[in-house]
Amino acid sequence: MKVLVADDDPGSLLVAKAAVESYGHFCLAAADGDEAWALYLAHQPDVVVTDWMMPGMDGLALCRAIRAREAELYTYIVLLTSQGSRDDVLAGLEAGADDYVTKPLDPFVMHTRLLVALRVTTLHADLAHYRKVLSHQARTDPLTGLHNRLKLSEDLEQLHARSHRYAEGYCLAMCDVDNFKSYNDIYGHQAGDLALRAVAAALVGQARKTDGVYRFGGEEFLLVLPNQTQAGAGAFMERALNRVRKLEIAHSGDPLGQLTLSAGISAFTAEHRVGAEQLLGEADAALYAAKAAGRNRVELAR
Structure with missing residues (x-):
């Protein structure tokens, strides 16, 4: 000693x-x-x-x-x-x-x-x-190894307070695996779990060290992108969706014949200083718009 x-x-x-x-x-x-x-x-x-x-x-x-x-x-x-x-x-x-x-x-x-x-x-x-x-x-999703909702809540609270204090921008990207229910129905839940792990790894591989990648629930993921503009976040997520497509996971229940991802992005900016919960809602609404527009795409919150 x-x-x-x-x-x-x-x-x-x-x-x-x-x-x-x-x-x-x-x-x-x-x-x-x-x-x-x-x-x-x-x-x-x-x-x-x-x-x-x-x-x-x-x-x-x-x-x-x-x-x-x-x-x-x-x-x-x-x-x-x-x-x-x-x-x-x-x-x-x-x-x-x-x-x-x-x-x-x-x-x-x-x-x-x-x-x-x-x-x-x-x-x-x-x-x-x-x-x-x-x-x-307690803060890790056991299936994917990503951070979970508890860690998201803690991290987002700190990031939002810092961004609000120092007038820094950040973005949230809500992602969802397209037609995942039919994927599970066709290939089984074990294959579904493997697919979610592969998508999670692709998102982590695309993210910067300062970004946070979380499993939001089910087939949904959330990315927290500090010091990122909405346009920059949009370009980032386009690359992330392309990375998922390059996994070439077969999905006969999808029009493209492979597993794809849709995403919606909201932004905290000097002109849009809203609460973190509202940003989450805006990202979710943008994701819904991406789904409604045909999936396999990125939509920005208005």
Whole structure:
């Protein structure tokens, strides 16, 4: 583990550092609270062993600062003190310390605290990993691997707020696989799933790194195109539709004999500063117009 020891007494600091390193841990040493805070920010140690009374930031203030800043990974804090009263112990724990050790420091006691710290920090690291995995799964469509409606809602809210604040434009492109119900009826749902995966991959392959590609539901996809004009988005989607056509997925129930895509595009501009929900509705209406005009085409919202 990476252990930060903070103590303004040189002798105590030397003993604590030696005890930490004797058990195979990497040790950072600080002579006061301000130096300890700087080292914490620079190195993100697994464990902080800090004296209570120090120049600058004292041990309690250091505990509070660490707890206020922590995100995913947990730092185990041991408070070193010669003040062993119950009130002092409670004050330390309430400030964020996990345990305390009274001075003079016993190396064996330090070893036992570090064993506990290893178990606790390992558990927190595992929990952080599982939270990240679950968060990703909750925002991913299991069939296509694209982002889902939950992730769309989060991303679109952030993009719309930023675009509104900085007067930047963006576009939404609602896409739908043409005659997909008949495709499923003719070729079966397993083939339908493979077709959706292929279309999703084609859209991702066409998109820029800054674009977002989402499965909106069923055979519908949505593309979020930041800093894009409606004309630019139209040209972009024409290329995307052509990319889908080049997949050459046979579809005997379609007039062209292959799987195609239709799209409708709405735009947030300086002249059209409407809400994200209205933009979604406008893109959907444009998609409906593309379907009504014969499918396999792109329509721009008026």
